[in-house]
Amino acid sequence: MKTVLLYPPRCNPRSPYLSLPSLYASLKAAGHDVVLKDLNLDFFYHVLCKKDLENDCTTLAEKKEILKATPWIRESRSLLLAHGSVPKKHMKQARRHLRWAYDRLFKKYEFEAGYQSIHHIMSSLPKHGDNEFASFLKEDVIPWLKKEGPGIVGISIVFPNQLSKSFELAKIIKQQVAWAHLVIGGPQVTKLAEDLSSFPEMSGLIDSMIVSNGEKPLNMLADCIKTGSTLSTVPNLIYFKEGKVIRNPVDAPQSINELTTPEFQDLHLHRYLLGGVILPLITSRGCYWGKCVFCTYREIHGRKTEFRKIPHVVEDMLNMKKRFGCSYIHLVDDAMPPKRCGALSNEIVSRGLDFKWKCNARLEKAFTPELCRLMARAGCYKVVFGLESYNQRVLDLMGKGIRVKHVKPVLKNFVGAGIKTSISCMIGFPTETAEEVEKTRRFLEENKDLYTTCVVQAFNLEGETELDRNPEKFGITRVFREEKERHGRRYGYRYETKKGLSWEESEKMARELQYINTWEDLPEPEALPGD
Numbered sequence: 001m002k003t004v005l006l007y008p009p010r011c012n013p014r015s016p017y018l019s020l021p022s023l024y025a026s027l028k029a030a031g032h033d034v035v036l037k038d039l040n041l042d043f044f045y046h047v048l049c050k051k052d053l054e055n056d057c058t059t060l061a062e063k064k065e066i067l068k069a070t071p072w073i074r075e076s077r078s079l080l081l082a083h084g085s086v087p088k089k090h091m092k093q094a095r096r097h098l099r100w101a102y103d104r105l106f107k108k109y110e111f112e113a114g115y116q117s118i119h120h121i122m123s124s125l126p127k128h129g130d131n132e133f134a135s136f137l138k139e140d141v142i143p144w145l146k147k148e149g150p151g152i153v154g155i156s157i158v159f160p161n162q163l164s165k166s167f168e169l170a171k172i173i174k175q176q177v178a179w180a181h182l183v184i185g186g187p188q189v190t191k192l193a194e195d196l197s198s199f200p201e202m203s204g205l206i207d208s209m210i211v212s213n214g215e216k217p218l219n220m221l222a223d224c225i226k227t228g229s230t231l232s233t234v235p236n237l238i239y240f241k242e243g244k245v246i247r248n249p250v251d252a253p254q255s256i257n258e259l260t261t262p263e264f265q266d267l268h269l270h271r272y273l274l275g276g277v278i279l280p281l282i283t284s285r286g287c288y289w290g291k292c293v294f295c296t297y298r299e300i301h302g303r304k305t306e307f308r309k310i311p312h313v314v315e316d317m318l319n320m321k322k323r324f325g326c327s328y329i330h331l332v333d334d335a336m337p338p339k340r341c342g343a344l345s346n347e348i349v350s351r352g353l354d355f356k357w358k359c360n361a362r363l364e365k366a367f368t369p370e371l372c373r374l375m376a377r378a379g380c381y382k383v384v385f386g387l388e389s390y391n392q393r394v395l396d397l398m399g400k401g402i403r404v405k406h407v408k409p410v411l412k413n414f415v416g417a418g419i420k421t422s423i424s425c426m427i428g429f430p431t432e433t434a435e436e437v438e439k440t441r442r443f444l445e446e447n448k449d450l451y452t453t454c455v456v457q458a459f460n461l462e463g464e465t466e467l468d469r470n471p472e473k474f475g476i477t478r479v480f481r482e483e484k485e486r487h488g489r490r491y492g493y494r495y496e497t498k499k500g501l502s503w504e505e506s507e508k509m510a511r512e513l514q515y516i517n518t519w520e521d522l523p524e525p526e527a528l529p530g531d
Helices: 020-030 041-048 059-083 090-105 118-124 132-149 160-176 185-198 216-227 297-301 312-324 340-349 369-377 392-398 404-416 433-444 482-487 502-514
Strands: 003-006 031-040 152-156 181-185 207-209 237-241 243-249 278-281 328-331 356-361 380-388 419-427 451-458 476-481 494-498
Touching: 003 020, 003 041, 020 031, 020 152, 020 181, 020 216, 031 041, 041 059, 041 090, 041 419, 059 090, 118 160, 118 185, 132 160, 152 160, 160 181, 160 185, 160 278, 181 185, 185 207, 207 216, 207 476, 237 278, 243 297, 278 312, 312 328, 312 340, 340 356, 369 380, 369 404, 380 392, 380 404, 404 419, 404 494, 419 433, 419 502, 433 502, 451 502
Parallel strands: 003 031, 003 152, 152 181, 181 207, 278 328, 328 356, 356 380, 380 419, 419 451
Antiparallel strands: 207 237, 237 243, 476 494
């Protein structure tokens, strides 16, 4: 029996996401027949060949720009699909063209599609399959699925902006590949499991959903479907039976030290907009800090932190470099502790290995000049930080555990060691004033030499967080919860505060602040393998 794993649109197709390669590796290791397909990447290429690309633009100036660019967008698409017979320099230029096209045509969907209620998404599923995505599914995906003949089809929903397309995908699969058991999983399913299972329409779209970590449950589900056994033994599974919702107990996840290296071989790595040169790897579960009051990470991934042993991590990196030809590795842990960064760097340096890697971290004073230089020697080229605010009162209220007085010195330590830094900031945390936002703005404006990229966005109040459970503690006087009761869970409740910026003012100020982003994610972009 074959299991097909699908990654739905719409996300940035710059490089593969980790969820399905990890599940693929787990199923393979257990002896299952499994195929992986990145529909997010495939749909991006599908849309680029449609007529009237300019119709996706909102302004006349954008339409004119895309009309002028359409010929070389199409040519770049053809070059990347051809791959092997194309000179390296032409492949590199083609990727740059498609990154430009993505930013102009598709980037808006990363945000717009995610902030809809579940009710809105479910009620707006196309009834007659008359949109571009439905055409893509009918022309490309469904014929391929029928040929594969899977016993299980799994859809991984990592980001909010994938929800709409995931359910549209599920709907047509249940119609056209009805024999397959359709299961959904991923962080968004874990977060929304109660809401999703409460919708009557859901039982007609899917057969089951897996919450929390999926390696062990998916393997057991594959065994059950293959043998015809009862699903009641599969941990973390929610399924529908005779009009009822059955919720199996949630089991402890498989140890991260028992997992195998992620597998990417089913993916066309050369088609990604960074050429498959950067591949993701996770080395821990959970956030070692775990005290930020606005964060949903603990609710999705649990409160326990487990670290993969450093020798295992280095072997993973060696395996990925050897098998998939990646020159750069993104360690996608929520945050790498300074001590662990040092241990990993020492292991790499002592073994004389050659890696280029980036990671996420917290602005902690333990990142000394000596540690930063060691990380640079070990191949670290970029570190991403969540600063959020340059105001101590706001940081304390957030539970960030960051001291403003350490921010500049830490960033200087990294820059001084030759490591790029990226920071993110959040505007409009409850009770934050315009004056406090101005302090953050001045920091960003006056210290551009301390970071390479910066993303500024408005604060978003989500459910199942410390803020949501105790809003009055943070100066919130009203949360519009009736919107959830009336429409299903929303990504970002509206709220009112006793002082500081309003919800609407936060949105406005975030838009006004400079948005800085870049595709220059590599220390030497021209060194892309295959380019």
